[in-house]
Amino acid sequence: MNEVRVRIAPSPSGNLHIGTARTALFNYLFAKKNNGKFILRIEDTDAERTSQEYVDNIFDSLKALGLNWDEGPDVGGDYGPYTQSERFDIYPKYVQKLLDSGFAYECFCTPEELEAEKEEATKNKQAYVYSKKCENLTEEEKAKFRAEGRKPAIRFNVSKAQKAFHDSSILEFDDLVKGKLHVDTNLIGDFVIMKSNGAPTYNYAVVIDDALMKISHVIRGEDHISNTYKQILIFEALGFEVPKFGHLGMILAPDRSKLSKRHGATAVSDFVEQGYLTDALLNFVALLGWAPSDGQEIKTVDEIAQDFRINEISSSNSIFEYDKLKWMNSHYIKMLPIEELKEKLKKYLTKYDLSSMTDAKYTRMIEITYEPLTLLSDITDAVTYFFGGDDVELDEKAKENIETELSQDVLRTFVEQAETWEWTEENLHEKLEKFRGDFKEQKGYKPKFTMWAIRAAITGRLCGADMTAILAILGKEHSLNRAKKCILSNVK
Protein backbone atom coordinates (compact mmCIF):
# COMPACT_ATOMS: atom_id res chain seq x y z
CA MET A 1 0.00 0.00 0.00
CA ASN A 2 1.31 3.39 -0.97
CA GLU A 3 2.03 5.99 1.63
CA VAL A 4 -0.68 8.51 2.31
CA ARG A 5 0.55 11.98 1.42
CA VAL A 6 -1.75 14.96 1.63
CA ARG A 7 -1.10 18.65 1.32
CA ILE A 8 -2.47 22.05 2.01
CA ALA A 9 -1.57 24.53 -0.69
CA PRO A 10 -2.54 28.05 0.28
CA SER A 11 -1.95 31.03 -1.92
CA PRO A 12 -0.26 33.85 0.00
CA SER A 13 -2.58 36.55 -1.22
CA GLY A 14 -4.02 37.13 2.22
CA ASN A 15 -3.80 35.95 5.82
CA LEU A 16 -4.66 32.33 6.51
CA HIS A 17 -8.42 32.12 6.17
CA ILE A 18 -10.46 30.10 8.64
CA GLY A 19 -11.81 28.06 5.72
CA THR A 20 -8.30 27.19 4.64
CA ALA A 21 -7.55 26.28 8.23
CA ARG A 22 -10.44 23.84 8.18
CA THR A 23 -9.23 22.30 4.94
CA ALA A 24 -5.77 22.07 6.47
CA LEU A 25 -7.23 20.40 9.56
CA PHE A 26 -9.09 17.77 7.55
CA ASN A 27 -5.95 17.03 5.58
CA TYR A 28 -3.99 16.83 8.80
CA LEU A 29 -6.55 14.52 10.38
CA PHE A 30 -6.58 12.30 7.34
CA ALA A 31 -2.80 12.07 7.40
CA LYS A 32 -2.76 11.31 11.12
CA LYS A 33 -5.45 8.71 10.88
CA ASN A 34 -3.62 6.95 8.06
CA ASN A 35 -0.07 7.38 9.31
CA GLY A 36 0.62 9.59 6.37
CA LYS A 37 2.47 12.80 5.70
CA PHE A 38 1.04 16.29 5.81
CA ILE A 39 2.70 18.67 3.41
CA LEU A 40 2.63 22.43 3.08
CA ARG A 41 3.11 24.00 -0.30
CA ILE A 42 2.96 27.70 -1.04
CA GLU A 43 1.25 28.54 -4.32
CA ASP A 44 2.63 31.90 -5.23
CA THR A 45 2.63 31.76 -9.01
CA ASP A 46 0.80 35.05 -9.17
CA ALA A 47 3.59 37.31 -8.03
CA GLU A 48 1.47 40.44 -8.00
CA ARG A 49 -0.92 39.30 -5.32
CA THR A 50 1.63 37.55 -3.22
CA SER A 51 3.62 38.89 -0.32
CA GLN A 52 6.10 37.58 2.22
CA GLU A 53 3.97 39.00 4.99
CA TYR A 54 1.18 36.62 4.05
CA VAL A 55 3.55 33.70 3.77
CA ASP A 56 4.67 34.41 7.33
CA ASN A 57 1.09 34.70 8.48
CA ILE A 58 0.26 31.33 6.96
CA PHE A 59 3.21 29.71 8.71
CA ASP A 60 2.45 31.31 12.04
CA SER A 61 -1.25 30.56 11.94
CA LEU A 62 -0.80 26.93 11.02
CA LYS A 63 1.79 26.55 13.76
CA ALA A 64 -0.43 28.28 16.30
CA LEU A 65 -3.17 25.82 15.44
CA GLY A 66 -0.75 22.96 15.96
CA LEU A 67 -1.15 21.80 12.38
CA ASN A 68 2.50 20.97 11.92
CA TRP A 69 3.65 19.85 8.52
CA ASP A 70 6.11 17.07 7.77
CA GLU A 71 7.39 18.68 4.61
CA GLY A 72 7.26 22.30 3.56
CA PRO A 73 9.19 25.38 2.50
CA ASP A 74 10.91 25.83 5.85
CA VAL A 75 11.46 22.24 6.92
CA GLY A 76 12.24 20.89 3.47
CA GLY A 77 11.67 17.30 2.41
CA ASP A 78 12.51 14.90 -0.38
CA TYR A 79 10.25 16.48 -2.95
CA GLY A 80 11.13 20.17 -2.73
CA PRO A 81 11.19 22.96 -3.29
CA TYR A 82 7.81 23.53 -1.68
CA THR A 83 7.25 27.02 -2.97
CA GLN A 84 5.91 27.23 -6.48
CA SER A 85 7.89 30.28 -7.48
CA GLU A 86 11.04 28.26 -6.83
CA ARG A 87 9.84 25.51 -9.14
CA PHE A 88 9.49 27.56 -12.29
CA ASP A 89 12.22 25.66 -14.08
CA ILE A 90 10.29 22.41 -13.61
CA TYR A 91 7.09 23.35 -15.38
CA PRO A 92 8.32 23.96 -18.98
CA LYS A 93 9.80 20.48 -19.15
CA TYR A 94 6.43 18.81 -18.83
CA VAL A 95 4.78 21.32 -21.11
CA GLN A 96 7.25 20.22 -23.75
CA LYS A 97 6.26 16.60 -23.18
CA LEU A 98 2.67 17.54 -23.68
CA LEU A 99 3.51 19.49 -26.81
CA ASP A 100 5.51 16.58 -28.16
CA SER A 101 2.79 14.05 -27.50
CA GLY A 102 0.16 16.30 -29.03
CA PHE A 103 -1.82 16.81 -25.81
CA ALA A 104 -1.06 20.51 -25.92
CA TYR A 105 -0.65 23.13 -28.59
CA GLU A 106 0.41 26.70 -29.00
CA CYS A 107 -2.32 29.30 -29.08
CA PHE A 108 -1.71 32.72 -30.59
CA CYS A 109 -5.14 34.16 -29.96
CA THR A 110 -5.14 37.70 -28.65
CA PRO A 111 -7.21 38.74 -25.64
CA GLU A 112 -9.46 40.61 -28.06
CA GLU A 113 -10.12 37.52 -30.16
CA LEU A 114 -10.90 35.50 -27.04
CA GLU A 115 -13.17 38.20 -25.78
CA ALA A 116 -15.05 38.17 -29.05
CA GLU A 117 -15.57 34.42 -28.80
CA LYS A 118 -16.96 34.80 -25.31
CA GLU A 119 -19.31 37.56 -26.31
CA GLU A 120 -20.57 35.48 -29.17
CA ALA A 121 -21.27 32.65 -26.77
CA THR A 122 -23.16 34.76 -24.29
CA LYS A 123 -25.15 36.32 -27.14
CA ASN A 124 -26.28 32.87 -28.19
CA LYS A 125 -26.83 31.87 -24.57
CA GLN A 126 -24.27 29.17 -24.96
CA ALA A 127 -21.63 28.10 -22.50
CA TYR A 128 -18.29 29.41 -23.65
CA VAL A 129 -15.87 26.81 -24.95
CA TYR A 130 -12.65 27.79 -26.65
CA SER A 131 -12.98 27.40 -30.42
CA LYS A 132 -9.78 25.40 -30.87
CA LYS A 133 -8.89 27.92 -33.54
CA CYS A 134 -5.19 27.34 -33.00
CA GLU A 135 -5.26 23.58 -32.67
CA ASN A 136 -3.92 22.86 -36.14
CA LEU A 137 -1.82 25.84 -37.01
CA THR A 138 0.85 25.15 -39.61
CA GLU A 139 4.48 26.02 -38.99
CA GLU A 140 4.14 28.86 -41.48
CA GLU A 141 1.19 30.36 -39.64
CA LYS A 142 2.98 30.11 -36.34
CA ALA A 143 6.07 31.71 -37.79
CA LYS A 144 3.96 34.52 -39.10
CA PHE A 145 2.42 35.17 -35.69
CA ARG A 146 5.84 35.09 -34.13
CA ALA A 147 7.10 37.56 -36.66
CA GLU A 148 4.29 39.83 -35.55
CA GLY A 149 5.72 39.60 -32.08
CA ARG A 150 2.94 37.43 -30.70
CA LYS A 151 3.94 35.11 -27.89
CA PRO A 152 1.93 31.91 -27.67
CA ALA A 153 0.13 30.53 -24.68
CA ILE A 154 -0.02 26.76 -24.41
CA ARG A 155 -3.40 25.08 -24.32
CA PHE A 156 -4.27 21.59 -23.24
CA ASN A 157 -6.13 19.54 -25.82
CA VAL A 158 -9.07 18.24 -23.84
CA SER A 159 -10.81 16.18 -26.51
CA LYS A 160 -7.60 14.48 -27.47
CA ALA A 161 -6.82 13.44 -23.94
CA GLN A 162 -10.36 12.33 -23.39
CA LYS A 163 -10.29 10.09 -26.47
CA ALA A 164 -6.92 8.71 -25.55
CA PHE A 165 -7.89 7.65 -22.03
CA HIS A 166 -11.67 7.32 -21.94
CA ASP A 167 -14.30 5.54 -23.98
CA SER A 168 -16.95 8.10 -23.39
CA SER A 169 -16.97 11.87 -23.30
CA ILE A 170 -18.35 11.59 -19.79
CA LEU A 171 -15.48 11.80 -17.35
CA GLU A 172 -16.19 10.36 -13.94
CA PHE A 173 -14.28 10.07 -10.70
CA ASP A 174 -15.11 8.75 -7.27
CA ASP A 175 -14.94 11.58 -4.77
CA LEU A 176 -13.87 10.66 -1.25
CA VAL A 177 -16.67 12.66 0.32
CA LYS A 178 -19.23 13.22 -2.41
CA GLY A 179 -19.21 9.88 -4.16
CA LYS A 180 -19.37 9.62 -7.95
CA LEU A 181 -18.97 12.89 -9.78
CA HIS A 182 -18.99 13.37 -13.52
CA VAL A 183 -18.98 15.90 -16.31
CA ASP A 184 -19.23 15.93 -20.08
CA THR A 185 -15.75 16.79 -21.34
CA ASN A 186 -17.25 18.42 -24.41
CA LEU A 187 -18.16 21.24 -22.09
CA ILE A 188 -14.57 21.80 -21.06
CA GLY A 189 -12.73 24.06 -23.45
CA ASP A 190 -9.07 23.65 -24.22
CA PHE A 191 -7.65 25.57 -21.31
CA VAL A 192 -4.36 27.36 -20.96
CA ILE A 193 -1.64 25.56 -19.05
CA MET A 194 1.19 27.97 -19.73
CA LYS A 195 0.62 31.67 -20.05
CA SER A 196 2.22 33.62 -22.87
CA ASN A 197 4.61 35.10 -20.35
CA GLY A 198 5.89 31.63 -19.56
CA ALA A 199 4.22 31.22 -16.16
CA PRO A 200 2.26 28.05 -15.50
CA THR A 201 -1.43 28.33 -14.71
CA TYR A 202 -2.87 27.00 -11.50
CA ASN A 203 -4.52 23.92 -12.99
CA TYR A 204 -1.29 22.87 -14.59
CA ALA A 205 1.17 23.70 -11.82
CA VAL A 206 -0.99 21.91 -9.29
CA VAL A 207 -0.83 18.70 -11.26
CA ILE A 208 2.93 18.84 -11.72
CA ASP A 209 3.47 19.60 -8.05
CA ASP A 210 1.02 17.02 -6.76
CA ALA A 211 2.47 14.39 -9.06
CA LEU A 212 6.09 15.15 -8.26
CA MET A 213 5.38 15.44 -4.55
CA LYS A 214 3.63 12.07 -4.73
CA ILE A 215 0.42 13.42 -3.26
CA SER A 216 -1.93 10.47 -2.78
CA HIS A 217 -5.10 12.27 -1.73
CA VAL A 218 -6.21 15.76 -2.64
CA ILE A 219 -8.63 17.11 -0.05
CA ARG A 220 -9.86 20.63 -0.76
CA GLY A 221 -12.92 22.83 -1.09
CA GLU A 222 -15.72 21.95 -3.48
CA ASP A 223 -15.01 25.07 -5.47
CA HIS A 224 -12.32 22.92 -7.06
CA ILE A 225 -14.61 20.22 -8.38
CA SER A 226 -14.68 21.56 -11.89
CA ASN A 227 -10.91 21.91 -11.87
CA THR A 228 -10.59 18.27 -10.97
CA TYR A 229 -11.64 17.03 -14.39
CA LYS A 230 -9.03 19.16 -16.09
CA GLN A 231 -6.41 18.01 -13.67
CA ILE A 232 -7.26 14.34 -14.09
CA LEU A 233 -6.77 14.68 -17.82
CA ILE A 234 -3.36 16.27 -17.35
CA PHE A 235 -2.30 13.57 -14.91
CA GLU A 236 -3.25 10.98 -17.48
CA ALA A 237 -1.65 12.73 -20.44
CA LEU A 238 1.61 12.89 -18.55
CA GLY A 239 1.40 9.30 -17.44
CA PHE A 240 1.21 10.20 -13.75
CA GLU A 241 -0.79 8.25 -11.27
CA VAL A 242 -4.05 10.08 -10.56
CA PRO A 243 -4.52 10.82 -6.86
CA LYS A 244 -7.80 10.36 -5.05
CA PHE A 245 -9.87 13.49 -4.61
CA GLY A 246 -12.15 14.59 -1.81
CA HIS A 247 -14.15 17.79 -1.88
CA LEU A 248 -15.42 19.55 1.21
CA GLY A 249 -18.50 21.75 1.39
CA MET A 250 -17.90 25.43 1.78
CA ILE A 251 -18.18 27.52 4.90
CA LEU A 252 -20.79 30.24 4.59
CA ALA A 253 -21.56 33.28 6.69
CA PRO A 254 -24.80 33.36 8.72
CA ASP A 255 -26.48 35.24 5.86
CA ARG A 256 -25.39 32.47 3.50
CA SER A 257 -23.01 34.66 1.62
CA LYS A 258 -19.30 34.12 1.46
CA LEU A 259 -17.65 34.58 4.84
CA SER A 260 -16.06 38.02 4.83
CA LYS A 261 -14.66 40.56 7.24
CA ARG A 262 -17.98 42.29 7.57
CA HIS A 263 -19.31 39.22 9.41
CA GLY A 264 -16.45 39.37 11.90
CA ALA A 265 -13.03 37.82 11.82
CA THR A 266 -12.10 35.55 8.92
CA ALA A 267 -8.36 35.13 9.28
CA VAL A 268 -7.08 32.80 11.96
CA SER A 269 -4.77 35.54 13.19
CA ASP A 270 -7.74 37.89 13.57
CA PHE A 271 -9.58 35.37 15.71
CA VAL A 272 -6.52 34.93 17.88
CA GLU A 273 -6.12 38.68 18.15
CA GLN A 274 -9.71 38.96 19.31
CA GLY A 275 -9.14 36.47 22.09
CA TYR A 276 -10.09 33.12 20.65
CA LEU A 277 -8.09 30.07 21.64
CA THR A 278 -6.67 28.11 18.74
CA ASP A 279 -7.84 24.85 20.27
CA ALA A 280 -11.39 26.12 20.36
CA LEU A 281 -11.12 27.36 16.81
CA LEU A 282 -9.89 24.01 15.63
CA ASN A 283 -12.48 22.03 17.55
CA PHE A 284 -15.26 24.24 16.29
CA VAL A 285 -14.20 24.12 12.69
CA ALA A 286 -13.88 20.33 12.85
CA LEU A 287 -17.56 20.17 13.76
CA LEU A 288 -18.44 21.85 10.49
CA GLY A 289 -19.07 18.75 8.46
CA TRP A 290 -17.70 16.18 10.83
CA ALA A 291 -19.57 14.68 13.79
CA PRO A 292 -18.08 12.64 16.63
CA SER A 293 -19.39 9.09 16.78
CA ASP A 294 -19.89 9.29 20.54
CA GLY A 295 -21.71 12.61 20.49
CA GLN A 296 -19.04 14.24 22.61
CA GLU A 297 -18.23 17.44 20.78
CA ILE A 298 -15.34 18.71 22.86
CA LYS A 299 -12.35 16.84 21.59
CA THR A 300 -8.64 17.24 21.09
CA VAL A 301 -7.20 16.98 17.61
CA ASP A 302 -5.74 13.60 18.47
CA GLU A 303 -9.10 12.30 19.59
CA ILE A 304 -10.73 13.63 16.47
CA ALA A 305 -8.08 12.02 14.31
CA GLN A 306 -8.86 8.62 15.82
CA ASP A 307 -12.54 9.05 15.10
CA PHE A 308 -12.10 10.61 11.69
CA ARG A 309 -13.42 9.02 8.52
CA ILE A 310 -13.26 11.13 5.42
CA ASN A 311 -16.23 9.42 3.79
CA GLU A 312 -18.41 10.34 6.75
CA ILE A 313 -17.90 14.04 6.34
CA SER A 314 -21.05 15.89 5.45
CA SER A 315 -20.79 17.05 1.89
CA SER A 316 -23.07 20.03 2.19
CA ASN A 317 -22.10 23.59 2.94
CA SER A 318 -22.21 24.74 6.50
CA ILE A 319 -22.79 28.04 8.14
CA PHE A 320 -20.22 29.57 10.42
CA GLU A 321 -22.13 30.24 13.62
CA TYR A 322 -20.14 32.68 15.73
CA ASP A 323 -22.37 31.97 18.74
CA LYS A 324 -21.31 28.38 18.96
CA LEU A 325 -17.68 29.31 18.49
CA LYS A 326 -18.02 31.73 21.38
CA TRP A 327 -19.56 29.09 23.56
CA MET A 328 -16.78 26.71 22.68
CA ASN A 329 -14.17 29.35 23.36
CA SER A 330 -15.55 30.06 26.82
CA HIS A 331 -15.60 26.35 27.43
CA TYR A 332 -11.94 26.05 26.49
CA ILE A 333 -11.07 29.03 28.66
CA LYS A 334 -12.64 27.26 31.63
CA MET A 335 -10.63 24.13 30.91
CA LEU A 336 -7.32 25.96 30.70
CA PRO A 337 -4.93 25.40 33.64
CA ILE A 338 -4.69 28.54 35.71
CA GLU A 339 -0.97 28.98 35.10
CA GLU A 340 -1.46 28.94 31.35
CA LEU A 341 -4.43 31.25 31.62
CA LYS A 342 -2.43 33.74 33.66
CA GLU A 343 0.17 33.93 30.92
CA LYS A 344 -2.26 34.15 28.01
CA LEU A 345 -4.27 36.88 29.69
CA LYS A 346 -1.32 39.18 30.26
CA LYS A 347 -1.48 40.23 26.63
CA TYR A 348 -4.84 41.85 27.35
CA LEU A 349 -3.81 43.50 30.58
CA THR A 350 -1.05 45.76 29.33
CA LYS A 351 -2.98 48.88 30.25
CA TYR A 352 -2.79 47.96 33.92
CA ASP A 353 0.20 48.10 36.21
CA LEU A 354 0.52 44.45 37.11
CA SER A 355 3.84 44.99 38.82
CA SER A 356 1.99 46.64 41.68
CA MET A 357 0.35 43.31 42.37
CA THR A 358 1.86 40.27 44.01
CA ASP A 359 1.70 37.05 42.05
CA ALA A 360 -0.63 35.61 44.68
CA LYS A 361 -3.03 38.50 44.20
CA TYR A 362 -2.77 38.34 40.44
CA THR A 363 -3.51 34.64 40.55
CA ARG A 364 -6.48 35.16 42.80
CA MET A 365 -7.80 37.96 40.61
CA ILE A 366 -7.70 35.71 37.55
CA GLU A 367 -9.25 32.84 39.49
CA ILE A 368 -12.30 34.85 40.36
CA THR A 369 -12.75 36.59 37.02
CA TYR A 370 -12.00 34.06 34.30
CA GLU A 371 -15.21 32.07 34.43
CA PRO A 372 -17.57 34.38 32.63
CA LEU A 373 -15.06 35.19 29.89
CA THR A 374 -16.16 34.47 26.35
CA LEU A 375 -13.04 35.87 24.77
CA LEU A 376 -9.67 36.24 26.43
CA SER A 377 -9.89 39.91 25.60
CA ASP A 378 -12.93 40.23 27.87
CA ILE A 379 -10.53 40.18 30.79
CA THR A 380 -9.54 43.77 30.09
CA ASP A 381 -12.90 45.07 31.15
CA ALA A 382 -13.53 42.42 33.76
CA VAL A 383 -10.68 43.49 36.03
CA THR A 384 -10.69 47.25 35.70
CA TYR A 385 -11.92 47.85 39.25
CA PHE A 386 -8.94 46.06 40.72
CA PHE A 387 -6.86 49.03 39.66
CA GLY A 388 -7.08 52.74 40.32
CA GLY A 389 -6.36 52.77 44.05
CA ASP A 390 -8.86 54.85 45.98
CA ASP A 391 -10.74 55.77 42.85
CA VAL A 392 -13.21 53.85 40.83
CA GLU A 393 -15.60 55.04 38.20
CA LEU A 394 -19.24 54.32 38.89
CA ASP A 395 -21.48 53.35 36.01
CA GLU A 396 -25.09 54.56 35.80
CA LYS A 397 -26.63 51.69 37.66
CA ALA A 398 -24.07 51.85 40.41
CA LYS A 399 -24.67 55.57 40.85
CA GLU A 400 -28.38 55.04 41.09
CA ASN A 401 -27.88 52.29 43.57
CA ILE A 402 -25.54 54.32 45.74
CA GLU A 403 -28.07 57.09 46.04
CA THR A 404 -30.69 55.00 47.71
CA GLU A 405 -31.16 55.32 51.39
CA LEU A 406 -30.72 51.61 51.85
CA SER A 407 -27.31 51.69 50.24
CA GLN A 408 -26.25 54.69 52.27
CA ASP A 409 -27.30 52.90 55.38
CA VAL A 410 -25.34 49.82 54.38
CA LEU A 411 -22.26 51.81 53.45
CA ARG A 412 -22.17 53.83 56.64
CA THR A 413 -22.42 50.69 58.68
CA PHE A 414 -19.89 48.91 56.52
CA VAL A 415 -17.26 51.64 56.84
CA GLU A 416 -17.80 51.77 60.57
CA GLN A 417 -17.60 48.04 61.21
CA ALA A 418 -15.04 47.04 58.61
CA GLU A 419 -12.52 49.39 60.15
CA THR A 420 -11.83 46.73 62.75
CA TRP A 421 -11.95 43.68 60.49
CA GLU A 422 -8.92 41.58 59.88
CA TRP A 423 -8.48 41.86 56.11
CA THR A 424 -8.01 38.29 54.97
CA GLU A 425 -10.28 36.57 52.53
CA GLU A 426 -11.42 33.90 54.99
CA ASN A 427 -12.23 36.42 57.63
CA LEU A 428 -13.91 38.79 55.21
CA HIS A 429 -16.03 35.96 53.99
CA GLU A 430 -17.23 35.27 57.47
CA LYS A 431 -17.73 38.91 58.37
CA LEU A 432 -19.65 39.74 55.25
CA GLU A 433 -21.91 36.80 55.68
CA LYS A 434 -22.77 37.95 59.15
CA PHE A 435 -22.98 41.53 57.93
CA ARG A 436 -25.71 40.85 55.39
CA GLY A 437 -27.35 38.42 57.79
CA ASP A 438 -27.66 41.15 60.37
CA PHE A 439 -29.22 43.55 57.92
CA LYS A 440 -31.66 40.93 56.85
CA GLU A 441 -32.64 40.23 60.41
CA GLN A 442 -32.68 43.75 61.76
CA LYS A 443 -33.99 45.73 58.83
CA GLY A 444 -35.28 43.17 56.38
CA TYR A 445 -32.79 44.07 53.68
CA LYS A 446 -32.38 41.26 51.21
CA PRO A 447 -28.76 40.04 51.15
CA LYS A 448 -28.72 40.92 47.50
CA PHE A 449 -29.36 44.59 48.20
CA THR A 450 -26.88 44.78 51.02
CA MET A 451 -24.19 43.37 48.82
CA TRP A 452 -25.18 45.56 45.90
CA ALA A 453 -24.42 48.65 47.91
CA ILE A 454 -20.95 47.46 48.75
CA ARG A 455 -20.34 46.18 45.27
CA ALA A 456 -21.47 49.40 43.68
CA ALA A 457 -19.23 51.51 45.87
CA ILE A 458 -16.16 49.31 45.61
CA THR A 459 -16.32 48.19 41.99
CA GLY A 460 -18.53 50.82 40.42
CA ARG A 461 -20.79 48.13 39.02
CA LEU A 462 -23.64 45.94 40.07
CA CYS A 463 -22.17 42.73 38.80
CA GLY A 464 -18.77 41.18 38.93
CA ALA A 465 -16.63 38.62 40.67
CA ASP A 466 -16.82 37.27 44.19
CA MET A 467 -17.10 40.27 46.51
CA THR A 468 -15.07 38.85 49.36
CA ALA A 469 -12.12 38.13 47.14
CA ILE A 470 -12.36 41.52 45.51
CA LEU A 471 -12.07 43.23 48.89
CA ALA A 472 -9.16 41.05 49.89
CA ILE A 473 -7.28 41.76 46.69
CA LEU A 474 -8.02 45.47 46.74
CA GLY A 475 -6.87 45.78 50.32
CA LYS A 476 -8.40 47.41 53.33
CA GLU A 477 -7.29 50.94 52.67
CA HIS A 478 -8.50 51.26 49.10
CA SER A 479 -11.69 49.40 49.87
CA LEU A 480 -12.66 51.60 52.76
CA ASN A 481 -11.68 54.78 51.00
CA ARG A 482 -13.83 53.87 48.04
CA ALA A 483 -16.72 53.12 50.32
CA LYS A 484 -16.25 56.39 52.19
CA LYS A 485 -16.32 58.35 48.96
CA CYS A 486 -19.75 56.98 48.26
CA ILE A 487 -21.24 58.09 51.52
CA LEU A 488 -23.27 61.13 50.65
CA SER A 489 -23.97 63.90 53.14
CA ASN A 490 -27.44 64.82 52.01
CA VAL A 491 -29.79 62.12 50.96
CA LYS A 492 -33.46 62.17 51.61
Next chain:
RNA sequence: AGCGGUAUCGUCUAGUGGUUAGGACGGGAGAUUCUCAUUCUCCAAACAGGGGUUCAAUUCCCCUUACCGCCGCCA
Protein backbone atom coordinates in the same frame (compact mmCIF):
# COMPACT_ATOMS: atom_id res chain seq x y z
C1' A B 1 -28.28 30.38 -19.70
C1' G B 2 -25.32 25.77 -19.12
C1' C B 3 -22.89 22.15 -16.09
C1' G B 4 -22.04 20.12 -11.25
C1' G B 5 -23.37 19.72 -6.10
C1' U B 6 -26.53 19.99 -1.64
C1' A B 7 -31.32 19.62 1.07
C1' U B 8 -33.34 16.59 9.08
C1' C B 9 -35.11 21.91 14.66
C1' G B 10 -32.97 29.11 13.52
C1' U B 11 -27.58 26.88 13.23
C1' C B 12 -23.95 22.47 13.37
C1' U B 13 -25.45 17.60 13.02
C1' A B 14 -27.00 11.94 14.55
C1' G B 15 -30.19 8.42 12.63
C1' U B 16 -33.45 4.51 10.34
C1' G B 17 -37.59 0.93 4.92
C1' G B 18 -41.62 0.44 10.70
C1' U B 19 -38.04 5.43 16.20
C1' U B 20 -41.89 9.29 21.26
C1' A B 21 -36.63 11.40 14.77
C1' G B 22 -31.41 11.88 19.21
C1' G B 23 -27.43 15.47 20.68
C1' A B 24 -24.96 20.40 20.71
C1' C B 25 -25.24 25.97 20.16
C1' G B 26 -28.84 29.55 20.43
C1' G B 27 -34.02 30.65 22.60
C1' G B 28 -37.68 30.07 26.84
C1' A B 29 -38.88 28.55 32.14
C1' G B 30 -37.07 27.20 36.91
C1' A B 31 -33.31 25.91 40.88
C1' U B 32 -28.54 27.41 43.08
C1' U B 33 -25.39 31.99 44.15
C1' C B 34 -24.26 38.59 47.37
C1' U B 35 -24.81 40.34 41.63
C1' C B 36 -23.62 38.88 36.56
C1' A B 37 -21.89 34.55 34.73
C1' U B 38 -21.18 29.44 35.79
C1' U B 39 -23.62 24.85 37.04
C1' C B 40 -28.12 21.87 37.16
C1' U B 41 -33.32 20.66 35.68
C1' C B 42 -37.23 21.21 32.36
C1' C B 43 -39.66 23.20 27.68
C1' A B 44 -40.41 24.76 22.55
C1' A B 45 -38.13 23.76 17.90
C1' A B 46 -36.92 19.76 11.95
C1' C B 47 -37.27 15.25 7.97
C1' A B 48 -38.34 21.63 1.47
C1' G B 49 -42.76 20.39 -2.07
C1' G B 50 -44.92 16.83 -5.54
C1' G B 51 -44.95 12.17 -7.73
C1' G B 52 -43.54 7.09 -7.74
C1' U B 53 -41.41 1.92 -5.67
C1' U B 54 -43.28 -0.62 -1.17
C1' C B 55 -47.76 -3.62 3.32
C1' A B 56 -44.87 0.67 5.07
C1' A B 57 -40.68 6.17 3.08
C1' U B 58 -37.66 11.16 6.59
C1' U B 59 -34.75 6.99 4.58
C1' C B 60 -34.76 4.24 -2.31
C1' C B 61 -35.99 6.54 -7.50
C1' C B 62 -37.81 10.79 -10.52
C1' C B 63 -39.43 15.87 -11.02
C1' U B 64 -39.90 20.80 -8.99
C1' U B 65 -38.10 24.47 -5.82
C1' A B 66 -34.31 26.77 -3.00
C1' C B 67 -29.38 27.42 -2.04
C1' C B 68 -24.05 26.84 -3.20
C1' G B 69 -20.09 26.24 -6.69
C1' C B 70 -17.83 26.51 -11.63
C1' C B 71 -17.74 28.50 -16.37
C1' G B 72 -10.08 33.43 -16.42
C1' C B 73 -3.48 33.64 -20.05
C1' C B 74 -6.81 34.10 -10.73
C1' A B 75 -5.47 30.62 -7.37
